[in-house]
Amino acid sequence: MQPAASISPHVVTWELTRACALHCRHCRAKAVRQRDRLELSLTEMGPVLDDLASYDGPPVLVFTGGDPLEREDLPEILEAAAIRELRTAMAPSVTPRLTLDVLKTWRDLKVGSVALSLDGATPKSHDGFRQSPGTFIKTMEMARAVVSQGMRLQVNTSVGTYTKEELPAIGRLVKALGVSSWEIFVVVPTGRAGLGEALTAPQIEDILRWIAEYSQTVAFRVTVVGAPQYRRVLDGTSPTSRRPPLREGRGFAFIDHQGFVYPSGYLPLKAGNVRRLGFQAIYREAPLMADLRDASLLKGPCGRCAWTLLCGGSRARAYAVTQDVFASDPGCLYAVEGVQ
Numbered sequence: 001m002q003p004a005a006s007i008s009p010h011v012v013t014w015e016l017t018r019a020c021a022l023h024c025r026h027c028r029a030k031a032v033r034q035r036d037r038l039e040l041s042l043t044e045m046g047p048v049l050d051d052l053a054s055y056d057g058p059p060v061l062v063f064t065g066g067d068p069l070e071r072e073d074l075p076e077i078l079e080a081a082a083i084r085e086l087r088t089a090m091a092p093s094v095t096p097r098l099t100l101d102v103l104k105t106w107r108d109l110k111v112g113s114v115a116l117s118l119d120g121a122t123p124k125s126h127d128g129f130r131q132s133p134g135t136f137i138k139t140m141e142m143a144r145a146v147v148s149q150g151m152r153l154q155v156n157t158s159v160g161t162y163t164k165e166e167l168p169a170i171g172r173l174v175k176a177l178g179v180s181s182w183e184i185f186v187v188v189p190t191g192r193a194g195l196g197e198a199l200t201a202p203q204i205e206d207i208l209r210w211i212a213e214y215s216q217t218v219a220f221r222v223t224v225v226g227a228p229q230y231r232r233v234l235d236g237t238s239p240t241s242r243r244p245p246l247r248e249g250r251g252f253a254f255i256d257h258q259g260f261v262y263p264s265g266y267l268p269l270k271a272g273n274v275r276r277l278g279f280q281a282i283y284r285e286a287p288l289m290a291d292l293r294d295a296s297l298l299k300g301p302c303g304r305c306a307w308t309l310l311c312g313g314s315r316a317r318a319y320a321v322t323q324d325v326f327a328s329d330p331g332c333l334y335a336v337e338g339v340q
């Protein structure tokens with residue numbers, strides 16, 4: 001068990017707003033067209049940024065939405081983070097609001113990387129998924145612009161029933177874009193994604209094996225979200241990894257537009273609110289966060305598995321499917337077939 005004072009996140013994703021002009025099939029945020037009048041204001045964000053900056057080794061802040069560009073005070077928010085020397089990344093929606101000038105502003109405000117979503121290898125599939133024509137072409141254009149401005153480019157891809165067949169073709173596109181990383185989200189049936197869009201455990205296993213092979217052929221980082229059993233797939237027959245991936249409440253946290261803190265954006269269980277309590281206190285002491293760091297609470301195969309400490313299963317998927325956050329991950333082949 002880590003001493004309480006040393007418990008800190010490596011990445012905090014911050015949903016600045018839930019407003020967005022797109023209407024994507026798998027939207028975690030169930031984004032809406034209008035901004036919420038209860039969004040955290042820039043003034044309210046200041047003490048939270050102070051709190052995050054006071055960590056001994058502050059986390060990377062990923063600003064997301066909705067679409068963070070729906071906030072007209074976004075440059076001031078980025079400036080407030082830069083003044084505190086926080087490392088920042090942006091995850092905007094690709095809409096007409098995203099332009100070369102915007103990217104230049106972000107570069108000047110010390111944004112280190114920009115994540116763009118790519119959920120199809122062609123205009124037809126990507127725009128169909130995003131439910132917005134022209135998004136594929138614009139995504140390609142903005143991806144090249146991010147690289148040309150000297151920021152790191154991350155491509156995010158959701159893999160579910162709609163996208164799994166195109167993953168190899170998307171992988172070829174990603175290689176050609178000059179990315180620094182490719183983050184693959186294995187769909188968790190939450191937000192706008194239903195159970196019909198989630199993959200079965202054998203399908204996830206096949207995808208993870210493909211990702212493991214693909215990652216050997218590229219120089220950039222390939223990461224997986226929503227399927228921590230990727231660690232098991234990489235390890236082979238017995239655990240050899242030394243570090244577990246970031247997981248819900250274990251190196252990762254999410255702040256929503258109203259200031260509620262969650263273990264992840266895909267796990268709709270609130271741990272507290274930064275309007276009432278400091279982020280550090282919530283992350284370290286909220287019972288939900290503490291329980292998620294306690295592997296002895298895991299049930300079923302996830303609790304008995306050789307990879308319990310390195311993996312532990314997706315708590316978000318366990319909760320989405322069973323409403324029990326400590327249940328076994330129904331998306332893992334070991335968990336559903338008892339292979340171990």
Ligand code: SF4
Nearest residue numbers: 302305311312313332
């Ligand atoms: S059974 Fe659970 S802990 Fe084991 S590899 Fe699968 S998801 Fe991970």
